[in-house]
Amino acid sequence: WYDILTGYTSVASMKLKQWMIKDFYLNRGFPFADVTHGITNDVLQYNISEGYLDEIRFTGNRKISRTELISALDIDTDGVYFHSLGQAKVNNLHKKLSNTNDLFKSVGDWQVQSEGGKNILIVEIKERSLIKPGWFPIVGYNRVHGVALGAGGTLNTRYINAEKLFGSVSIGMSSKILNYHVGIENSFFKRIPLTLGVGLFKLTDYSFGDLRLRPSEISLSDSFYGTSADNYFQRQGQHFWTAYKFGQYSQLRLEYTLDTHTNLFKSTNWSYLQSGLIKLGNPRIDTGSLRMVSFKYTFDTRVHKSRLDSAENLASQMILRPNERTRRGWRGYFGVEITGRFLGGDLTYNVYNFELARYNPLIGLHNLNLRIVGDFADAPLPRQRLLYLGGSKSLRGYSFNSFAGDRRIMLNVEHRIADEISIDTGTDAYLGWALSTFMDIGRIWEYDDNIFADFTFKEIKSSVGIGFTIYVSPLGSPYPITNVFDFSIPITSDSALRKPKLFWRLERMF
Template sequence: MTHSQQVAPGAVRAAIVTWGFLVAIQLTVAPASAFTGHALGLQGSGHVEIDDSPLLHGSDGLTLSAWFRVDQLRGWQALMWKGDMPDRHPWYNREFGLFIEESGYVHLCSTPVSRQRRGQLYVNTPGGTIRPGQWFHVTAVVSSDAKGGVMRIYVNGELSASRPYDRSGLKNSTGPLWLGGIPQTGAGFHGMIDDVKIWRRALAGEEVRQQMHGQMTTTSGLMAHYTFDQVDLQGDLVDQSGHRHRGHLVGDAHLRTLQVAVPPVATVAFPVATPLAYGGVPATTTTTTTTMRADESTTTTTTTSPTTPVVPVVSAPLYATVPLVSIPIATVPQVTMPQATVRVEPIKQEPESIAWIDADGAYLLLKALRNDDSGTRRRAADAFDRLSPEVESQVLSVALRSDDAIVRRRAASALEGVDPDNFRSLAELALASDDVLVRREAADALDRRSYAVGSGGAIDIAKPLLSASTASTFRPQRYSGWAQKWSAQRPDVWDDPPEGLLAKYNRVDGVGLGWRLPQRYDNYQGLAHFGELMYGFDSEQWRYQVGGEVFTFYGPPHHGAHLAAFGIEAHDLTDTQDGWLLSEEENSLAAALLRRDYYDHFRRVGGSLYSAHNIGGVLQVTGRYARDDFESLEQISEWSLFGDRWGEASFAANPQIDEGIIASLRLDVQLDTRDETSSPNRGWLINGLAERSGGFLEGDHTFKRYLIDLRRYQPVGRGSRFDLRLRGATAKGRMPSQYRYRIGGLGSVRGYDDKAFAGDRVALLNAQYWLDMDQHWGSGLPVDGVGLGVFFDAGAVWSAQNLSDPFEGFEQLTSEGDFKRSVGLSLGSSDGSVRFDFARPLDKGPDGQEDGWRMLARISRTF
């Protein structure tokens, strides 16, 4: 159940129900905010058996992890075990074992190579660590190498126990891997197990926490992974790691379907069965037990109304199962699906009644919070104010650490209503967050609950309440389309760039090394300074930027903080107008490896005054006056690591520019609703620019220019996304050559020569459909982490005859031959950040010839 499935409110669900030879289709409506998932259910006399494989052995490192809920503490209960039979004292046949003991501790054991006749080594967590009826995450790590070894147990991401281990390596056994029990010896598990992972390496502490929270970006060393969401046609569990270690269900082992539905607060129509608790509505829990075999499939559904509040699950009529496997119609097995109808009666209760969420519901919410889909995560966050006191700390502590800014902030806004016993630890966690809005919400909750803040108060803050935020919404100047990140156009006002060493490589400076000091906001208002210094070893020139600003936060924090800043900066920079095509990091890599510099560089010396506003982290407006002296730069660098073999014979000459002083007034506006900044899956990004130069501002060039860049990221199904970019720009008067618009090739209209078309008017369209094959088809593919895309590019650029009319030519773009078009395929990583683009132009190039297919290698998205 790694990814809890979200059922859209009001969605119609269909299920095939059979009684003997009678087949019927049952249509039902899903309850509001429903989440479903599957886990391995065990009742003490069953287990999962996985055949031995060389990939399941880790001679110098091993990591075991799982989520579990034990129904009762009784004797020894096995989570995972691998060894040879017989398994008896002194336990020297065990490769590894992970158990829950009746005193409530976790027991990890393993036999080193040097102790194969003397017995295992083991470590235990403190007694009482595990409590029945609650979900826990456990990670067991064993490492052994020439420097020594160690055994560690992490519970809910925190180190709970450790001890030294032998340096001779782990014993390799030929017996199967068992989950939930050991045949012939007992140790049967009573409860549920989910999300089992086996790594053939020892995870570090931070990796343990990342994989628990679903934030781990690598699957290196992952040898087996069971989510219990899929079985094959033989009824065996599918190994999501792709290594095909099938799991066989034995005895009473079965797949349990859990489902929670959290209704809106104002809803009062629920089953009535028990007295109200916590001042809320009693809930109903539905558990579907599905037993899958090659020759039978039985499903039974039970609906219970316990004496303690649990998660409301379904409203009548009840749909009983989520299909686990597709079976041809001709071979549909008989399915026994008793119908369960729940009587719905109005509750004589206040309209603000709350349905409290218990341990099982909290577990499904935790799964939803780790879902790749931002909509699923945020619907789960809607339930934060309905958590029962027993699960508040577990769920909110995970949410406060989420990579999703919306989830973090909703968790922080729920602090005011949490149980007093949980408030202190959660408030301290929120105050230590890197997200400024989370800290402000925590501070407000402290004030409203009359807690003191500070060294002399009840709670000490770990960080200033306001400092530079790492939240993705605080970035008013991601103007990669027309301004370099670190330039006189203003560094990222609300970004928190890393402090430290800078490095780049290009054809005009060669290797550049330097140091960056980012601006930081350490209070509600004050003075922030920033700067960078870099030296080009081929140009033998220093480049710098230095500045400061006065800033203040304003506005109610629970409505979204606003930030206003007024600043001044001076600079001497190697700059470009090509940042919208690719990042400086990718350009430096292409230049260093293949002798391909996609940037046209020039020197810009001067300074600027600016005023910037961030409104709620979504709308950002920046106005500035700038005065710059532009100079041409010569191509002087020649070195490349692989250029002589796979790249270019030499760098292309750096183009000359129109030199002189440009004094201008400029307005930048950005609207950003994307869920992520580096790899967005949903949302809008709209940038607009208007600039006036010359006239009463003086300077050597007089012109006006306007640019708009609109991007939409739209999910269209499981693991699939449609991306669209529309870009248009024009000018009034004669723009200097460095500001002219250029398209063609990488980053614009793929398949043509780079920047083959130029002018003072441009219209560009990029459309792409991207498919994450793992998410769309599951992990049964031969390779993991692969994405596939198709794209269409079209662009037109021209120079106007009447320079006084900025709209000349746009109304005639529909005529044939105006646009240069291309189509292509992309193959790369699952999110498309690393990929190969194969593009074919559909029109003739500047030389009048039609070219064939071209390949581009990229390490970032096109847009």
Template sequence: MQKYLFSLLISTLLLLPLNLLSQENSDTLQVEEDSYYEFLFDDFEYDFFSDPLDEIYPFVRDPISNLNSISQTFNHTFTIAKDDTISGNIIVKKGDLFVEGTLLGDALVLKGDVNVGRNGKITGDVTTLRGEVIRRGRIGGTVEEKNKRKVKKRKYEDDYESEYFYTPQNWKTSSNLRDDLIINYNRVERFELGFAKNKKLNLYNIKPLSSHWMFSYSTGLHKWEGEIGISRNILLQNSILQLTAKYHSLVDTDDEWIISDADNSFSALFSKDDYFDYFEKKGGSVGLEYHYSQNDIRFFLSSAYHKNNYSSLNRTSDWALFGKNEFRENPAVAEGLIPSVTFNAGFSTTGSNNIQATGWNFHLSYEKGGIGNEKLYSFERTIFDVRRYQSLSKYDKLNFRIRYGILNGDQIQQRKLFLGGYNSLPAYSYKEFDGNRMLLINSEYHIKGSLIDMIFPWINNLNLILLADAGEIKNYAGTTLDPTKSFFKSLSFKTIKSDVGFGLSWKDNDGRLSCLWRTDKQSEGSIALQLTYPF
């Protein structure tokens, strides 16, 4: 335990200067001083994340009607109300811009801030001079915050466009590829290096035909892998209908709901903890997707036919910066050609995935494998995933996830249900339990550092998180008349596995350190360092 803590501390100290250097190089660009910035500025100190807009500027909440032009300039604070849509660019001088509706264009604010509310949308770029951009809603282009000496640039394009290609956070599959540069490390591929163009749709810039692709090279397997897809996009009212086709030959995993690529690469590289199990997948699919979005409501349906050939992969790496133990062996999978059909449905009321989001996320996935004449394996798997993000006050928030899984037929390795370990039941061993009926509940109570700061001033930038998890998994034979009914009848406090603990995270929830203990017996705590939010 002490050795593990020491390794964790050393790795964090090593990464800190690199992270600071990277942030300075990427987010801060030196610019020349010229007359463009030579005017007087007033200082603004608003807590937009804590105070409702009505309390800050109650006199600018009146809606605007019939404003539709190429460019408009305002010499005062300006508001786009919730039900308003403005086409064209907006310039605001010596005032703030509040966006609760939709701006189909760019925004430039001189001597003021830009606040995009939960219902707000800006499809273009946002630039402030000696001001801030506070974002709860969606921004489609580049964000620049300029002062007399520096320019900070950020891109929110991915978050905005994903509004219309709705795949909830951490409910991704191999088709939802990472953007641009791919750098991953794991025990099978070693370093995976490549490039990708993600699958995106933007309702205000829809193309009839679009493509997505990824190509990467595995230094451990010494081979190329990739995927290419084509989509025919049909624009409907507040929605998009999409016909898709793709072909791939890649290393895949069924465990991406557990952990992100970034977290897994970090764990594998620094502590020899690789939480993915891998297999090779070659084949393709054709499908139909429907995406709907209006205000905070997002909804999607998809159905597809897949034909993939699966192969097992061996571990190729046993190196990490720290950790004396070997990597886990990569388990063998059911090999051969497995045709299948899938159905997915999702519904969200959160409007976004940022730390301030409040609402519901629901996802249903169904897969039937071994269809037609090729019945090498036959199975049906259904996953229900429900999440709630609930703000209790401006200081605290309660989040929880309920995940229920059903597997009927052949229990092939790449479709098995597991419990235990990272982001499941963290105090237990990784994938300690398996079966064909699974229930998992994760809950988190977040307390903002600004509340604790009233007692301990040094903790303002940290959030305290209280954690509790519970789950059960069982295996029923095919002779059981009603496995689902039997599973829920058998649930009791004596049989359910659970753990409790606490964690600390940065105020934006990017990065956390947590420790959890089992409740059924005395045990050492399980420590986890995470770069991204778990669910």
């Protein structure tokens, strides 16, 4: 290869061959390779050292210890060093620390160099900031506050382990009522996904349970049409919670709440359309103090997921929302709320509830989707916690809050034909549409009613209809921009109630 032959050779030729051998190693990724030569008893000998590391140096690491970095790099300084080995070990360090250390962000530059007679590997470590702030605006409209303006935010810190401070504040421009929600939660254990938290709040709530409209839908309904689909009351108090996550998409959560419920009153009659319409007053509630322990298991196996993450919905809550792109999977929860009795307070009741939604792909663009919801109280519910049927989130053939009670069961069945195309809008997005036919069936009753004693089919409320959806979903976004139009009619023998309903929504029903 190097044309080294026995016989006469010059010193210059020996040095040239020495340089060529060293260059061979350097070009093949051995940066510290060294070659020397010598002659002993007329024997020319080339001595090759393929190169070793004398020192490993890290830069940029202020919070991650050198011991942890050395362990993650896992490189043997007694073995021969070559470039592909270094690249593999640095990649392994990045992968390992990304999974085990929340302070680690990335590996910056890395290089090898000789310095002071030593061969040194230098790796730049980039760490996450101890403080990571975020914020969002609050804009809304309803009949008790008028225009509501405010802001909220989060502050993630890592002084103890992984603290999250959150808060929001807003004021009703007509009601002059100031609302707030502040809290802190922390995961104290690196290996156990257990979170503990505490919060203080003064909030305007509405009695829709888990079948809630999006806040933007409520604001549009109230401000444009003056038709309210919500009944408001005021809550003020504190809560304590702990949550345990199984992976990323299932969770057990235990919460203890101490708060006081008070009435709210209508403060405005304004709306863009139907400006002369006198808006409904806000119904009175059963005022008093509430002491409640709630336990809930939530899970989500959908292919495309959505959840609420604003400050009002933090406190380790996993609040799942529908997503237009979902074609397969399950989502749901099982829960219990224990109120009063040995806990104290003015309100006493227990509620056992669940929701299960299943998305089933059929042939081609066809899907069959089902949802079943159940809520069962063991005592009369206070007026602000009554269960309802009717409206765009439950029985679409009836007006909002058409039926009320302490116990509820509901089934939604939907056949859906959906398709989407990729569009280039500067940032990749999907434009989709869907046609659906559906049936909604439900029953609601008082806690002490025997629903089997005098059963009649008239007690079961149902409706059928068709729907059209169009949406745009930016790539990677969990929140498609959606418009849904559902046209439905109740199935009833009473012709006076057999009036079609048209609902416009900004979110898929389930």
